[in-house]
Amino acid sequence: MPQVPSTRWCPTPEQLMILEEMYRSGVRTPNASQIQQITARLSYYGRIEGKNVFYWFQNHKDANSVCKMEAGDAEEASSTSDATLRHESMAMVDATWAVPPCCRPLRTLDLFPTKSTGLKDECSTTSKSSCSTTTNYMAHSSLHLSLPK
Amino acid sequence: MPQVPSTRWCPTPEQLMILEEMYRSGVRTPNASQIQQITARLSYYGRIEGKNVFYWFQNHKDANSVCKMEAGDAEEASSTSDATLRHESMAMVDATWAVPPCCRPLRTLDLFPTKSTGLKDECSTTSKSSCSTTTNYMAHSSLHLSLPK
DNA sequence: GGCATATGAATGAATG
DNA sequence: CATTCATTCATATGCC
DSSP: OOOOOOOOOOOOHHHHHHHHHHHHHTOOSOOHHHHHHHHHHHTTTSOOOHHHHHHHHHHOOBOOOOOBOOTTTOOSOOOSOBOOOOSHHHHHHGGGOOOOSOOOOOOOOSSOOOTTSSOOOTTOSOOOOOOOTTOOOOBOOOTTOOOOO | OOOOTTOOOOOOHHHHHHHHHHHHHTOSSOOHHHHHHHHHHHTTTSOOOHHHHHHHHHHOSSOSSOOOSSTTOOOOOOOOOOOOOOSHHHHHHGGGTTOOSTTOOOOOOOOSOOOSTTOOOOOOOOOOOOOOOOOOOOOOOOOSOOOOO
8 A cells, every 4th residue: 555656647737838838839749759858848847757748648639629618508606617528428518518616726835845844744635725727728529529619 | 405506416316227227238438429318318307417427437337236345455456567668659758657756756754644535645846937948849850760559 | 513435527547 | 549447636425
């Protein structure tokens, strides 16, 4: 039971930004060397491995349409939810998508903590305040499915 | 009284029954159209959205007769599957993989035993904006690596 | 009231 | 590139 920190890669905003920009630039499937460079560069902002980059581009079909729900069906609070469509199936059912507010609060707190002293764990559950930011990206819609409205 | 609008989907027994039956019937990953139909049908019994159906099937690996949820299975296999390199790009970046500790100290030493409940990791990354991102363009190596095999 | 558990939701990782 | 698997996160609910 490894409490090992072997966590899943947590893309930081900076990393994301760069990746997205690259994607926008036309990068689709970087080669090994490309990946290496990208990884090296991104690793500056946080832990990242080559495979992360690789998979990211693999999964990053299109970050388009941060579709929003249609105003006609839900009267939820609608906290600017953007349904991130991932698969075609989802794309179609999008109509029903009305994802409320589940964004991912990036807990990028300040610098690395020096928690030797009685500092509470930095990963405290709280502090999930603003999940705004542009954390939501990625919408894997594929094909030609009519996405969102 | 679940009057709260933004609540999570609350599957009704009827919905569950239908879903499970479908699952039993062999439905594993319904397509968009499938999802739509299912959703439509289930919506009769209560509010439900396409994503709910989608996720349900996604998560419903084996919720039926799960008998291994608890028990004293404290250890894990951790077979550390070797990453079978699939593409050459990956092969090359492989070096970057398995980069264990590297430079990112993400984990704190936990002296005291913490309950596993809500074990949150801290993938916090410094959102430092030292920036100075030297617009490092991508190298157009264009090597001879043919990706996929 | 909070703590424990269950499960929906999200997405990174992997495979075909 | 599409699809599926696995892990994690967040929220709801139940039991103290």
